Amino acid sequence: MTFPFTRMRRMRGHAVSREMARETRLHRQDFIYPSFVREGTNIVEEITSMPGQYRYTVDQLPRMADACLEAGVNKIILFGIPENKDPEGSGAFAGDGIIQKAFELLSERYSELYLIGDVCLCEYTSHGHCGMIKDGQVDNDQTLAVLAKTAVSQVASGAHMVAPSDMMDGRVGAIRRGLDGAGYKEVPILSYAAKYASSFYGPFRDAAESAPQFGDRRGYQMDPSNIREALREIELDVDEGADMIMVKPAMAFLDVIHAAWQEFDLPLAAYNVSGEYSMVKAAALNGWIDEKRIVFEILTAIRRAGANVILTYHALDAARWLKEDEG
Ligand code: PBG
Helix, strand or coil: CCCCCCCCCHHCHHHHHHHHCCCCCHHHHHHHEEEEEECCCEEEECCCCCCCCCCEEEHHHHHHHHHHHHCCEEEEEEEEECCEEECCHHHHCCCCCCCHHHHHHHHHHHHCCCCEECCCCCCCCCCCCCEEEEEEEEEHHHHHHHHHHHHHHHHHHCCCCCCCEECCHHHHHHHHHHHCCCCCCCCCCCEEEEEEHHHHHHHHHHHHHCCCCCCCCCCCCCCCCHHHHHHHHHHHHHHHCCCCEEECCCCCHHHHHHHHHHHHHCCCEEEEEEHHHHHHHHHHHHHCCCCCHHHHHHHHHHHCCCCCEEECHHHHHHHHHHHHHHC
């Protein structure tokens, strides 16, 4: 039936009929909050390229954790920035490493907070690459053992889940074997399965001091032109034992999120990355956009595309706004 019997506007005429017709809703449980921890004491420093985001020293982490729980966000992913870097990235798995100290404190003090460890070496290596260098190249196979060791040490310090973001081939399997061998059979792996070589990571590399000192990451992260390759990447990670999969970044890759949702029945995450956040923040600070409405529109689109959960720097704001709206 067509016009005039059918009128699409009827259901749009009242806030409550719009509410009934709504297909996608946001909830604070959809969000994972990414945060940064650094060495030192008594420092909370704003990240210049990410207004409203901070690096915390371990003693100041309770401020971040309290803010999460107050907003109703119960999951975080943590990135460590070590004092010293070396070619092997040995700070990533040091017993008294920055991320290990952070997980120890948070797991002891905040039982309600679910802790996810980002497993990668780029913040810890002096060359800024995500793996070990051999003959001027990032050496895949040599890196796997280091990643597995890093994952085990994060879990030993209190992480509930590990999320490898390095894009080495075979790393999910290596980490699974490492965790199982250490007795952590029940610890899930969230794989950054389809991670693109993206310019949207710019502000993060400032924040984590992890920009590569030579070359770029196109030899291991994916070409943004490809979607079929993303499905292969995901399939391999699923075969290696991934418990959850991720597409990253989000906004320019909604088609990839949707394809992953259609093809795979694992829980799906999407990472609304630093550059996506900073663009919104910059425009909002200039008064050019309505920040709250834009953030809801973006997060809703990512959910609509198929992501169950979203890693986003907007998490605390969005959770607070959702609470406000509920009244
Ligand atoms: C580490 C890592 C990166 C991000 C998450 N984990 C940076 C990179 O690959 O260069 C990016 C997150 C963001 O931009 O918010 N490999």
